[in-house]
Amino acid sequence: MAYSEDHIALAAEYALGTLDADERALVETMLIVDPGFLALVEAWEHKLAPLHQMVSSVEPPADLWDRIKTTIALSAEQTPVVLPDDKSEEAPVHAIDPVTLEMTSALNVSSGPDATSVAPEGMAPAEQIAPVVAAAAKPSSGTGARIFGTAMSTAAIVLAGVIGLQIYRPAALPAALRIKPEIRTVEIKTPPPPVAAQWVAALQSDARDPGFVLTVDAASRRYTVRRIGPPPAAGKSYELWIVPGKFGEPHSVGVIDSEFTASDGLAGYDADTVNNSIYAVTVEARGGSPSGKPTAQPLWAGKLYESVPSH
């Protein structure tokens, strides 16, 4: 599809790295739902990448390789542990790798930078680049750059981790105190037509594993979920939870087993709550958690973003 200059500039700024955290998360959501936009971003990433040739190499510490090897081995071992009980041929449900989680959490609590202590050697003032630029030869026609989704991930993983703690904590409110929203779930045979004023969230465990795309109509707060991954295992259901604010209690907003699910499950929440909550999906017993509380760690999570950035 043809992209507007706004989209092209957004893709370019993502690749250049100048967007703020929210804008990056928005772009990363778009990368998942729009392969054409992904191609655009990657074309920019690969066009800019030759600049790395002017960066001085710096040796990482010797033990880093061992740490990488350990992480890889751990994630490989982790996989069977988190698979759902499922003897069918379905593709496995990917869970969040606890090692990665730990790592990303550690990143987030790191103290501020010490900009002066590690400046790589051999830097020169920017002005020195000018003669080089002037002297540069005629460009050859560039190779067709493109695709690869780097994106996503840290945000969603950290989000999912945070929810994991909140959703799963033992001190959750007694079921009696919780109001389970009424859910009407209808199957839609074809994808819903695109509508204006939409909010969208990719619920994912990492960049390559968007499990669900959640769309919420801003006015009616009717939501639609498209399941991208495999259907739930036999005897299991996917349940969608809204986790309001930072420390909110998760509330079920419906079971989302169908490939497309549309529901009014968010109608009881005000617009602010809907827009500022985290959404998470857990695997529950068929029909949803009987207690109205999640019984498992969320496997996918995400935040809503306006589907078209405002300027």
Place this chain on the structure above:
Amino acid sequence: MLTPAQLVWLLASVARGDQAAFEALYEATRAKLFGVVLRIVREQTLAETVLQEAYVKIWNSAGQYSPGEASPLAWMVAIVRNRAIDVVRKRADLSLEEAATFEAASDTPTPLARREMTEELKALLECVGGLEPDRQKLVLLAYYNGWSREQLAAKFDTQLGNVKTWLRSSLLDIRSCLGLA
């Protein structure tokens, strides 16, 4: 440094789960990629974590690499830069007073001798060189140091809105110069 063809071969082996190939790939690329991360993250421990995560991602997604579309190193650089920038953006959101420390880092790398540059780099630098001197610096500082618009506005002592406008027009100029779709 291995040739691009050798790196492509290694990545293909890594995609099949070949750990020895992954180690060879790491040996060949770790210092370059760490240099890229360190310029952006500017903190040793954090940079190590970013590099570690990036290599885990390279291991997991080597199968996605497609030789026709980017050089292996360009593909890997995009992975580490994205990881590094995600990390510094989240950190910056927590404490924007970081701005005070920017001055120490307001430079771009040493120019290479022309004979050491690839054709792709020469083409790109020619397009960057077509921009106003200030815009050249803006784009290169953004790329090398991973600075946000806010940080660039502080460095250039101007409004955020100006930085947005300059970045947009610079990138669109580079795009037409490179003949990007």
